[in-house]
Amino acid sequence: MSIRLIQIAALGVMAALAGCAAAPRAPATSLAEAGIKATASFSAEVRDTQAQLGSLDVGDAFTSTLRQCSNPRLTCKEIVDPAELSDERRQLARVVGLRAQALDALGSAYAALQTEAAYDQGADLSGAAGDAVTAANAFAAEAARLDRGATPAALPGEVASLADFGFGLLGEHLQRKRLLAASREIAKATLQIRNGMTAEAASFHRLTEYLVGERTAARITLMKAGYLSPDDVFKQVAEQLNLNLTVPDPNSESYRMAVQASMRALAQQEVIAVQQRYEAAIATLSALLQSHAQLEKGKALSIANVERVLTRLDASLNVPGPAPRQQAQPQGQGQQQQQQQP
Amino acid sequence: MESTPDDRLAVILKAYSIARDQQDSDIAQAGSDEEADAIRSNLASLQLAYLRAERSQLEANGAAVETAYQSAKTATDEVTRAYRDGAALADRIRAVSGAVTAVASLAAKASALA
Numbered sequence: 482m483s484i485r486l487i488q489i490a491a492l493g494v495m496a497a498l499a500g501c502a503a504a505p506r507a508p509a510t511s512l513a514e515a516g517i518k519a520t521a522s523f524s525a526e527v528r529d530t531q532a533q534l535g536s537l538d539v540g541d542a543f544t545s546t547l548r549q550c551s552n553p554r555l556t557c558k559e560i561v562d563p564a565e566l567s568d569e570r571r572q573l574a575r576v577v578g579l580r581a582q583a584l585d586a587l588g589s590a591y592a593a594l595q596t597e598a599a600y601d602q603g604a605d606l607s608g609a610a611g612d613a614v615t616a617a618n619a620f621a622a623e624a625a626r627l628d629r630g631a632t633p634a635a636l637p638g639e640v641a642s643l644a645d646f647g648f649g650l651l652g653e654h655l656q657r658k659r660l661l662a663a664s665r666e667i668a669k670a671t672l673q674i675r676n677g678m679t680a681e682a683a684s685f686h687r688l689t690e691y692l693v694g695e696r697t698a699a700r701i702t703l704m705k706a707g708y709l710s711p712d713d714v715f716k717q718v719a720e721q722l723n724l725n726l727t728v729p730d731p732n733s734e735s736y737r738m739a740v741q742a743s744m745r746a747l748a749q750q751e752v753i754a755v756q757q758r759y760e761a762a763i764a765t766l767s768a769l770l771q772s773h774a775q776l777e778k779g780k781a782l783s784i785a786n787v788e789r790v791l792t793r794l795d796a797s798l799n800v801p802g803p804a805p806r807q808q809a810q811p812q813g814q815g816q817q818q819q820q821q822q823p
Numbered sequence: 824m825e826s827t828p829d830d831r832l833a834v835i836l837k838a839y840s841i842a843r844d845q846q847d848s849d850i851a852q853a854g855s856d857e858e859a860d861a862i863r864s865n866l867a868s869l870q871l872a873y874l875r876a877e878r879s880q881l882e883a884n885g886a887a888v889e890t891a892y893q894s895a896k897t898a899t900d901e902v903t904r905a906y907r908d909g910a911a912l913a914d915r916i917r918a919v920s921g922a923v924t925a926v927a928s929l930a931a932k933a934s935a936l937a
Binding site for chain 1 (some may be wrong): 829833836839840841844846847849851853854855856859863867870871873874875877878885
């Protein structure tokens with residue numbers, strides 16, 4: 482073999498190595514953007530549940546006192562919830578809040594990944610990824626928990642491990658290593674949180690039923706006492722029937738009873754909508770995990786799956802309900818983003 | 824078939840929800856402060872049982888748990904029946920009080936910490 486041929490072969494090998502070692506900045510940026518959106522949506526949902534748990538006392542004090550004082554046979558006096566009930570709500574709110582904290586920490590990790598990947602600047606990537614893992618572990622190991630598992634290892638069998646998403650050995654090339662190592666750490670946190678939220682889905686669904694039920698009961702009490710106009714509910718009924726309706730007698734018992742029945746039906750719609758958002762958020766975390774695995778393997782990274790689930794999540798935030806509690810997140814770009822690693 | 828922790832939590836929430844949704848008419852019909860206090864006390868107990876059950880683990884199994892679960896279901900059905908049939912307020916309060924006792928027993932027996 483001539484020296485010329487050896488030189489060409491050596492150049493070819495070096496070029497191939499350089500290609501393999503290139504940092505996957507563009508796909509990591511897309512993945513990070515999707516992760517930021519997904520965690521923000523889910524966190525908002527969970528924080529809303531936390532906030533509602535923390536605000537029940539005030540509404541209860543008003544409606545309970547109103548009921549008491551509306552009955553002339555009873556002594557008109559202030560009625561407040563027992564202290565132990567308020568304490569229990571606060572404790573439950575704190576437990577729920579831990580889930581939101583974990584999601585926020587995960588969002589911060591994705592933000593650090595985005596900074597690092599997009600601009601090649603020195604973000605505190607390992608710190609943010611470490612925080613996400615710590616928060617996810619705290620979530621899973623919290624003693625007063627909603628999940629049914631005593632430890633993270635005891636989570637139900639149907640939830641997956643990283644291996645189930647096809648994670649293999651980390652790339653060894655230095656230029657890739659930092660992004661991929663951070664991606665793997667973030668994936669660990671994503672997986673931990675995804676598994677935990679999956680295990681707790683039934684609890685969150687019941688909590689939604691409980692909270693919507695509390696709010697509906699309070700609204701009915703307020704409406705009966707004349708503190709709340711039935712007009713908003715009537716408007717929603719007309720919208721859902723797609724009809725222009727008029728009220729012949731707003732003070733009739735039939736109208737009030739019909740509005741009350743509609744409030745309960747609308748509450749059920751709200752419960753289902755919240756449950757669907759929760760399921761969509763879990764699906765988004767699963768889609769993110771698949772994208773992490775693609776990134777690690779050097780495969781074409783499809784964010785389309787994440788975007789599709791995010792779009793579904795955004796759409797479910799816009800469903801009609803008696804008391805919308807969420808602002809829709811910015812719409813995902815929607816279009817398929819196929820990005821090949823350099 | 825053995826009940827699951829979710830089954831147990833669901834029956835506790837159901838017992839509370841039925842009574843909560845009738846609170847307006849119950850208090851409106853109360854003839855005395857004592858009666859109104861009894862209605863609120865029952866509701867607070869059921870609500871507390873539900874919230875505590877969500878934070879704890881109703882995972883323990885066994886014959887005693889199943890018996891308690893069936894009793895809680897029966898007591899909840901009694902509450903439903905009392906309201907559906909337009910029972911007198913005193914009977915409704917008694918039915919909800921029965922659910923409070925049954926639910927507390929279920930939570931105590933099914934709690935892994937018990």
